[in-house]
Amino acid sequence: MANPQTIRRAGTAAAHIDEGLRAHMNRVYGIMGLGMAITGAVAYYVGNNDALIASLFTGASRYVIMFAPLVFVFFLGGMINRVSENTARLLFMAFSALMGLSIAWIFAVYTGISITQTFFTTAIAFAGLSLYGYTTKKDISGWGTFLIMGVIGLIVAAIINIFIESSALSFAISAIGLLIFAGLTAYDTQNIKNTYLAMANAGQDEWLNKAAIMGALNLYLNFLNMFMFLLHFMGGQE
Template sequence: MADFETIRRAGAGTMSDIDEGLRSHMNRVYGIMSLGMLVTAVIAYVVGMDFAAARAGQETSFLSPELLQTMFTSPVRYIIMFAPLAIVFGFGAGINRMSENTARGVFILFSAVMGLSISWIFAIYTGTSIATTFLATAIAFASLSLYGYTTKRDISAWGSFLIMGVIGLIVASLLNIWIGSAGLSFAISLIGILVFAGLTAYDTQNIKNTYIAMASAGQTEWLGKAAIMGALNLYLDFLNMFMFLLNFMGSSE
């Protein structure tokens, strides 16, 4: 993959074009990611607050108590739980065959389903603890992403270890659904924070290097979908850091 310093030595004019294009590309990535986070937050809040009201025997605003009971206490909850994972795998496998507009639509759909999947946090944790954790996650994410963007160090070697960590977290989390171990849950959260902190820096540098490689090779037709895939990766990094931090910082209702 193209190295930023190698491109820089190719000429000031070329580098100026790449610098300008890279800034535009990164702004697009963060913009798409932010849109996905907004969709997730709105749906999670609306459904979660109705769920909390239904649990307290109060009147709900949008969804009926019967529908909420089906969604969160019947086997349907497993569909809601695993649907985002299925969409991510399908998206990754099929993005090369999608148009840019289709890929963007699938990303928004995924964000909406993810909002439904995590909506339960508003029935479990206080609003203050959710807001505080979100702020802490945003600060950490911004710092780590800035490091990945600005560092001259090649951190691509982190990738294989971090992916192995993600696979281990998925397996451990699935097992803990049935085991219900508090100790294992604590270990999963701690490791998860570290893994997704590393992935934030790694993915940011990878997005940057991917743009430089495509721009220098004239493959600009792929940059739109590359921005969407980059936004998805950073979205997942942010959301997973938030959820793992919430296990530590969250105060129960």
């Protein structure tokens, strides 16, 4: 016969983990949301300033701005375990501002209405995919290798297309990229959840807080890439 005290202790532990997991996920989404707000503010300000657009997105400077966030995100990933939690958070915010600068050109190319519509469409799709990753009982960790290989392929294809400027390749990159980052949204959400559950009782609060920042970064990148690829299909030209 089961011991009532053992049952109560097990129930209390499960409730503690559930409460902690909710708080952890809220922290992840909160950090991600703040990063998106910074990106949007910077992109809107620069994108609606004709003088800044003309000076930043011409000649060699446009390539520097284009690839700077890619370099920065690898730097942030490599530094996350060497810096304090506060420094990691500041680096994420700096990255968000830099990303806003790199996508500011969309306000000079697409209408504000189409950008807004695409953003809300992306938000709805992202919420559904992230909810699936959080609630599904299916182990989707096997998706990881395939999806990361897909991201590498997209980067290579995008670099090649800078030089050949193929509209067909651009369409293919957007379609495949949208599917890849949709999959990554579900995968990363489950991974964030599983990481917390694995480390919840380890007493490593600072590590978990850094994990929340990295989780927010991953989801932020998924959302932003889905938005940019979807904008290719939904965006109305100025």
